[in-house]
Amino acid sequence: MLERLLDGSLMPHGHCLLWREDLLFLHLSGDILTFVAYASIPAALIYMVRKRADLHINSFFILFAAFIAFCGITHAISMLNIWYGYYFIEGLAKFFTGIISILTAIMFWRLMPTIMAIPSSKILAQRNDELLQMQRQLRQANNELEKNAVELRNLASTDTLTGLHNRRLILKLLSKDLEISTRYNRELSLLMVDIDHFKNINDKYGHQMGDHVLSLIAKKLEDECRQTDLVGRYGGEEFLIILPETNQQAAIELAERVRNEVNGLDIGLSIAISCSIGVTSLIKGDSITTLIKRADDALYQAKDQGRNRVVSA
Numbered sequence: 387m388l389e390r391l392l393d394g395s396l397m398p399h400g401h402c403l404l405w406r407e408d409l410l411f412l413h414l415s416g417d418i419l420t421f422v423a424y425a426s427i428p429a430a431l432i433y434m435v436r437k438r439a440d441l442h443i444n445s446f447f448i449l450f451a452a453f454i455a456f457c458g459i460t461h462a463i464s465m466l467n468i469w470y471g472y473y474f475i476e477g478l479a480k481f482f483t484g485i486i487s488i489l490t491a492i493m494f495w496r497l498m499p500t501i502m503a504i505p506s507s508k509i510l511a512q513r514n515d516e517l518l519q520m521q522r523q524l525r526q527a528n529n530e531l532e533k534n535a536v537e538l539r540n541l542a543s544t545d546t547l548t549g550l551h552n553r554r555l556i557l558k559l560l561s562k563d564l565e566i567s568t569r570y571n572r573e574l575s576l577l578m579v580d581i582d583h584f585k586n587i588n589d590k591y592g593h594q595m596g597d598h599v600l601s602l603i604a605k606k607l608e609d610e611c612r613q614t615d616l617v618g619r620y621g622g623e624e625f626l627i628i629l630p631e632t633n634q635q636a637a638i639e640l641a642e643r644v645r646n647e648v649n650g651l652d653i654g655l656s657i658a659i660s661c662s663i664g665v666t667s668l669i670k671g672d673s674i675t676t677l678i679k680r681a682d683d684a685l686y687q688a689k690d691q692g693r694n695r696v697v698s699a
């Protein structure tokens with residue numbers, strides 16, 4: 387075998403293409419088309435890699451571009467060798483193409499798990515649907531949470547029996563009004579309303595009737611006040627009315643009207659309903675504690691003087 391190689395009988399005879407034009411055309415056109423394609427594919431791959439730097443298989447695409455480029459070069463040289471004899475250069479190009487092909491094949495197989503893990507467009511569409519559904523559910527849950535939060539806020543600030551502001555909120559509002567009135571030197575008055583002998587109603591007619599009377603009186607207080615006045619339930623049968631921009635005289639007049647209306651309530655009970663009211667107005671240097679204390683003291687005096695009356699501090 388070695389002797390046959392050395393004596394020259396195994397050496398190829400060259401590309402004479404049998405001296406036929408049709409074969410020449412066939413080979414040439416095939417090589418030209420392949421060369422054009424092999425030149426444009428690496429350009430497309432490099433363009434893609436530059437635009438999609440986020441893809442983690444970009445090193446494979448670069449190697450693949452080099453592999454295609456070398457294949458193109460081999461085809462180009464084989465065209466030249468139809469007329470010339472650059473067989474060494476062609477052999478060299480084929481050799482490097484072979485090496486780069488092997489590297490590409492190895493890298494391709496190594497990347498196979500990564501490529502297989504890329505989800506198909508069908509799976510992506512399915513996941514997208516799932517995400518959209520989750521988003522809808524989250525939005526719905528969020529709406530319910532917001533609704534609950536509003537309800538909780540109302541519960542935290544509203545007295546459930548009467549629907550008035552509860553003690554926490556009315557004190558907070560009073561503190562705010564006090565601050566504003568003090569700063570801008572405005573008038574502010576306060577009524578402390580307490581139902582007289584309320585215990586008797588509970589004792590005689592039961593707690594449920596007591597609740598009913600409480601809510602009727604609460605409604606009456608609200609009806610008698612202006613929109614800008616603030617009515618709250620301060621304790622069991624005790625109410626606080628904040629009267630912004632109201633002087634003592636106007637507050638006493640309102641208190642008398644309220645007392646009269648409550649006294650005139652006809653609930654069909656044998657016990658007459660009445661209330662006592664302590665009135666006070668803001669004076670310089672007042673704090674929420676001194677203001678409430680004065681209203682409370684006035685209320686105490688009203689009770690002391692026989693109830694169903696208004697006392698101003």
Ligand SMILES: Nc1nc2c(ncn2[C@@H]2O[C@H](COP(=O)(O)OP(=O)(O)OP(=O)(O)O)[C@@H](O)[C@H]2O)c(=O)[nH]1
Nearest residue numbers: 580581582583584585586588593594596597622623
């Ligand atoms: N039905 C009902 N009763 C309540 C509520 N909160 C407090 N009370 C009752 O209100 C009554 C208050 O009684 P007292 O503090 O003795 O006062 P009073 O009977 O109104 O007498 P004076 O205030 O002195 O005129 C008690 O019997 C409490 O149980 C409530 O939410 N519903």
